[in-house]
Amino acid sequence: MSFADRTGKSNRLIELLNEHYWNNSEISQGHKMFHEPYGYETHISPAAQSVLKRIYTTTTKHIRFTPDYIAGRSNLMLTDPVLLLEYKVTTTPRYTLRDGQWDSGQIEADAWDNYMNLISAGVRVALVIYCPYHSRPLLCEFPSSHWLTQSRSTVASTYTGSKTDYCNIALPRLRTFVEFMEQQFMVPAAISAPLINPMLDKAKADPTLQISHSPNSAYRDQRAGFNWLI
Secondary structure, eight states: OOHHHHHHHHHHHHHHHHHIIIIIIIIIIIIIIEEEEHHHHHSSSHHHHHHTTOSSHHHHHHTTTTSEEEEEEOTTSSSSSSEEEEEEOOOOOOOOGGGGGGGGGEEHHHHHHHHHHHHHHTOOEEEEOOOTSSSSOOOOOOGGGGGGEEEEEEEOBBTBOOOOOEEEEOOOOOOOOHHHHHHOOOHHHHHHHHHHHHHHHHHHHOGGGGGOOTOOOTTTTTTTTTOOOE
């Protein structure tokens, strides 16, 4: 998947979550949550982005993979009520894993390195991951090495996009978005779930957020939502 494709999918996910969740008065006013743009794609000009993509240093990697948003709650009962929030969409199952493919996701290796560096520095970073082929399609969690099932590996260029280094992650090891909001921000599941479920119904029908099967996969007939537990 190309950078433009990844950005388009993430932006569509953010649009849906803003519409159905973050901008809902129950969340923004009732629970005093805020959700503000922060990252590379929202604040760096296209011309500067073009330059940064061609420079491979620790600093440019940090800039390029700066998380997308800031999220927090203005509630003094929480000891650390603010975090950086990154949005990821993983749509291509690893068909060679057969039935195990539905539990395996991918994250760009350079991005993963940056998240782990931030966490090592004491910065709170969480990833929101939408995966149309996983039984729990909307996840949210603090990155941890225990997610990894395979560290940095190179994927050869295919019809789905450019050659990129990825890390493979075990999706069942992450909390759902609803669980995360309840446990980290004290937003009850009874509030979040009725807002998230209609958003997922819309995502299921969105052509941008479908499963991208390999042409070699025997599972190509499976579509977003076929195994969702919502």
